Amino acid sequence: MTAAAPERQDEGLSGGALALAGGPLGRHASARAASWLATVLPLLVAAALTMALSVVQRSHCIQKGWAGSDQFWHGCFSDLPSLYQLGRLHEGLGSYLTASGTTSDHPVLSGSLLALLGGLVPDGAFLDQTRWFVLLWAVVATACALGIVWLTAATRPRHAALAAHVALSPVLLLAAMVSVDLFGVVLVSAGVWLWARRRPLAAGVLLGLAVTARTYPLLVLLALLLLGVRTGRLAAVGRALLGAVVAVAVVLVPFLLGNPGAVLRSADVWWQSAPGLGSVWLLPQLVGLDPLPPGLATLLSIATGVLALLAGTVFALRPGPRPTLAQVSLVLVALVLLTGKAFPVQASLWLVPLVALCGLRWRDHLVWAGAEALHFAMVWLYVAGLSTPDRGLPPGWYAVFLLLRVGGVAWLVVRVWRGVAAVPAPREPAPTAYAPVDEDVAEGEVREDGLDDDELAGDFTGAPDRLLVRIT
Incomplete structure (x- = not known):
């Protein structure tokens, strides 16, 4: 029994409503929809349970507060309480829109969400206020997690069970409550889903909104552009980029007027900061050498980031089977994270839906997640040890776990890179071919028309390769 969803999103309509819309679904389509829902609904429940466990994992801090090093010893640290206090988020969204009010180091859409949640916190003791703020985010984060699971399953409806990589991810459990990154991730997931449904303008709008919440969606837009260059379908990519530019402009206008x-x-904070936790540029300091000055760390991060983008470009344009949007995005995002000046634990959430959409095996997911979990535990012991050296993790040992995490992320890149290379190259279609997606083709199967099974292709579907780059 297949686990595919029909292209028409009308399984929730009554028979009468369906008749007005053009008639009820046929017998086979109805069975397909029921099968898809039967796969996705348990995953939504699993995602809700994962988020509940993420809150439980913070129970010590919820009870005792986030002051001092106790939050590190118990592994329940979160950026949210300090953001609430230092950013004056209790003043609300209206204050954030003015230069003299609430502040946030996050991109403006994430900062707006934080300010909105802060404005909902009732008056009371400071600890009670921070509890309210964290639990309000827990509600929003759970909604985001459920949305990511649903969108992941809808983006690859013939393989909806891949959304289990999101619902059951140890990375989601550990990092969802550290900061508000899930907000940007759900926007990216919605944008990729809309692209897969051949709605490039709407996809661009969602990805543009995501850019104002996190920075990494720029890499997803770059992946779209690279695949557009490869296929020659730049008109569709242009509509997506136009939607992204318009969305960014609409979000930024109120801030340019009230709080530029x-x-x-x-x-600015990133540019002036020293190497942060998780970054390879912190290693000299960890092994007893002089720490890298902020300026040099910034220069090295930019230089190696450019090399990462070049590597992602080679991956997208090399001869052979065409990688999917998720595969190119994962390679770009992972390599940029590895070369960045900071790689906080919550940034790994960016990779979770991409791992699912790439169809990686659970073995590969757990190799990476295991490295993330070890680093998550040890980074807090290292931070706590900065104030209590005799109890904390020595810097040299933290360097070991940092490198282990780097190896876990690199493992994902290698598996995606080699996985695409291992797929037999399909027979080249005729230049005019523009075949629709075939619902009955199994994953990894080469179709008779020469088109691979790429549910994320969107407007790239059926397009022959127009530009390839061969490195000799």
């Missing part, structure tokens, strides 16, 4: 400093605040 908020637009560049996160970039």
Whole structure:
């Protein structure tokens, strides 16, 4: 029994409503929809349970507060309480829109969400206020997690069970409550889903909104552009980029008028900061050498980031089987994370839906997640040890676990890179071919028309390769 969803999203309509819309679904389509829902609904329940466990994992801090090093010893640290206090988020969204009010080091859409949640916190003791703020985010984060699971399954409806990589991910459990990154991730997931449904303008709007919440969606837009260059379908990519530019402009206009400093605040903080936790540029300091100055770390991060983008470009344009949007995005995002000046634990959430959409095996997911879990535990012991050296993790040992995490992320890149290379190259279609997606083709199977089974292709479906780059 297949686990595919029909292209028409009308399984929730009554028979009468369906008749008005053109008639009820046929017998086979109805069975397909029921099968898809039977796969997805348990995954939604699993995602809700994962998020509940993520809150339980913070129970010590919820009870005792987030002051001092106790939060590190118990592994329940979160950025949210300090953001609430230092950013004056209790003043609400209206204050955030003015230069003299609430502040946030996050991109403006994430900062707006934080300010909105802060405005909902009732008056009371400071600890009670921070509890309210964290639990309000827990509600929003759970909604985001459920949305990511649903969108992942809808993006690859013939393989909806891949959404289990999101619902059951140890990375989701550990990192969802650290910061508000899930907000950007759900926007990216919605944008990729809309692209797969051949709605490039709407996809661009969602990805543009995601850019104002996190920075990594720029890499997803770059992946779209690279695949557009490869296929020659630049018109569709152009509509997506136009939607993204319009969305970014609409979000930024209120801040340019009322609080222009908020637009560049996160970039300024990054530019001036020293290497952060999780970054390979922290290693000299961890092994007893002089720490890298912020300027040099910034320069090295930019230089190696450019090399990462070049590697992603080679992956997208090399001869052979065409990689999917998720595969190119994962390679770009992972390599940029590995070369960045900071790689906080919550940034790994960016990779979770991409792992699912790439169809990686659970073995590969757990190799990576295991490295993430070890690093998650040890980074807090290292931070706590900065104030209590005799109890904390020595810097040299933290360097070991940092490198282990780097190896886990690199493992994902290698598996995606080699996995695409291992797929037999399909027979080249005729230049005019523009075949629809075939619902009955199994994953990895080469179809008679020469088109691979790419549920994320969107407007690239059926397009022959127009530009390839061969490295000799």
